[in-house]
Amino acid sequence: MTSRLYKSIVLVSFLILIVVQARLIYNTYTLRDRDFNLKEKTLLNDEYGRSIPADKVYPGGGKIIDSILSRNMPNLRAAYLKDKKTFDQLAMRVSDTLFNVLRMKSNMDSVFKSIVIRNSLDTNMRYLLTFQSIEINFDNRIGDIFIFDSKKAFFKEKNKANYGAIIDGELANPTPQNRVTNLSVSDKLKYDYRVTFSLFADHPYRMLRVAYQMLPTFSLVAICILITVGINYYTYINWMRQKKEAEIKSDFLNSIKHEFNTPITTILVASKSLDDDVVLNDRPRVKALVHIVERQARRLESHINQMLELSVLKKKANLVETDLNYSVMVLINDYKVKLSPSDRITFDPYSAEILVRIDSFVFTTMLNNMFDNAFKYNHSAHKHVEVFIDEQQGNYVLHVADNGTGIEDDVKEKIFDKFFRSNQDSTIPGLGLGLYYVKECLDIHGWRMDVKTKIGEGTEFMVYI
Secondary structure (H helix, E strand, C coil), rough: CCCHHHHHHHHHHHHHHHHHHHHHHHHHHHHHHCCCCHHHHHHHHHHHHHHHHEEEEEECCHHHHHHHHHHHHHHHHHHHHEEEHHHHHHHHHHHHHHHHHHHCCHHHHHHHHHHHHHHCCCCCCEEEEEEEEEEEEEECCCCCCCECCCCCCCCCCEEECCCCEEEEECCCCHHHEEEEEEEEEEEEECCEEEEEEEEEEECCCCCHHHHHHCCHHHHHHHHHHHHHHHHHHHHHHHHHHHHHHHHHHHHHHHHHHHHHHHHHHHHHHHHHCCHHHHHCCCHHHHHHHHHHHHHHHHHHHHHHHCCCCCHHHHHHCCCCEEHHHHHHHHHHHHHCCCCCCCCEEEEEEECCCCCEEEEEEHHHHHHHHHCCCCCCCCCCCCCEEEECCCCCCCCEEEEEEEEECCCCHHCCCCCCCCCCCHHHHHHCCCCCCCHHHHHHHHHHHEEEEEEEECCCCEEEEECCC
């Protein structure tokens, strides 16, 4: 439950981070997009204004607009005063005529190219010239009347863009960000009128160019997210490791409680029995109880010594040049004394003397723990441990092979962990420290170990010296 809650909190935090970073990127992109090529837009605005100092839309455009509007103004006024529907239809025809003539006679391509070349701008730039509205004032009491308004629903001009009727240009996506200028020009013929038009200009692939300018921002965001993910992952791994260690220690305490309580309880019961006069008069029974007390006392001694060995192993090693064959043989001869008649341990020494630097106490602790495990986790009727030394690729290899239960693959990598005991070990007394000591001994000598195992057939430990 705690692990699931932790994962949920981390996930929610990560999603919040992503949302915040996405918002940051969006705001940054909006600002970059708004200010993209601001100098070029200012330059184009100035140059375009100088190209039509007393004109409209493009050089010569003013005459076209004046010509068409001047001959249609009387009809437009009469239609407006007579019938609104008739006026709308006439206004649409006049607008269509005006835009068609403006498109046909447009010289904006040459004007724009001239501006680009003259100011050494990017020749790939595209422009769009659009018309937004035409207003006429027949009478100041009536006010301005639209004969064309790109925002009105009735406008059905087929070349309508997002910002008006297209007069000239190839820019595909006119936006407020790439609008160079928006001009409203008033003039007077028979009646006052005003026209509004816009010039848009932009580079191809504007979005990619803006995104390229934002590469440092993207990099910082990516680094920030990676660092955050890394910290969360590292924290989670540490938390899981600490949780696992806490569980292992808890299991160890439960195990050690049982391992210590059992002999203590047995000794107390035996001691109480020995206090009974009837028992004291029964010599065979007294002898049996004494043996029980001795066995349990030795069991306690074994557990205490095993726990004390850990602190001893942490001390600086005292390495002395020793014959490996002789050291192993002495240990095995001593170990044979405590074996039952049905169990056996054999040793096949290397054919020549092997001089290696060994800490006698540490080496003895290592082998004794390996032998203890080999016999302890062995349910065979006749337990057999085979020890031999050979040479492989320039290294001497000490083999300890048994015919025990074997080790499951899923716990093979954990057997050297402190306090670790597999589920199949629960019925066998122990503290989960044996192979941990072995690993410590290997590290002290600078050796390494491989393990070969097969369930039901046994395990072979190979120490590379």
